[in-house]
Amino acid sequence: MSKKNQKASGGGKKSSLAILLMMLIAVGACALAGYTFYEMKNMKAGAKDDAPAKVKNAAPAVPVYVQMDTFTVSLKPEANDSDRVLYIGLTLRVKDAESKSLLEEYMPEVRSRLLILLAHQTATDISSDEGKTGLTEKIKETVSKPLAPNHSAVVTDVLFNAFILR
Known part of the structure; x- marks a missing residue:
């Protein structure tokens, strides 16, 4: 065991x-x-x-600009002013090359929209800094409206090259 x-x-x-x-x-x-x-x-x-x-x-994205010809516009008359003229040069900063090509393709329509917008402004409205800032916002809205069905340009900024109010 x-x-x-x-x-x-x-x-x-x-x-x-x-x-x-x-x-x-x-x-x-x-x-x-x-x-x-x-x-x-x-x-x-x-x-x-x-x-x-x-x-x-x-690297930061390269900005895309659309240079526009200058505008000379008669402004909306006010009670105390008879005839005021705005000479303005604009450059639009857009989101991408697609927006740039769309704006260039529809440039006559864009210019027409902007001429109508500018003609409805008064000298008092756009002579101050706040007025110019408000004008840039209105320009962005106007240009960003659809130019063709389902095609609109994305404008990120409006730059003034010339701004003479007489």
Whole structure:
């Protein structure tokens, strides 16, 4: 019987050693999985932090301008003024080359819209800085209206090249 006890106790050592080894492998696998998860999370956070840096380092978009011929317009008369004339030169900043080509294609219509808009202004309205700012907004609205079905130019700014009020 003593041989059976020795085999049983020896066999017990082997099974406890196998269990210990399997537990170590399981703990190692969990540690490796945890480390991998931690690194993946850091990589995602790093990618989010790098995205604004890439945007900041990107070259700014080249502005697209549409040069317009100057306008000479008789302004709407006021009670105390008889005849006022506005000489104005404009450059439009547009969103993209597509807007530029659309404006160039429909330039007669754009000029007509602007002449009508400017003719409805009074000298008092546009002589102040606030009036000029309001005029730029009106010009953007007028030019941004659809020129063709489902086609409109996106005007981002109006720049004055000349502005003489007489």
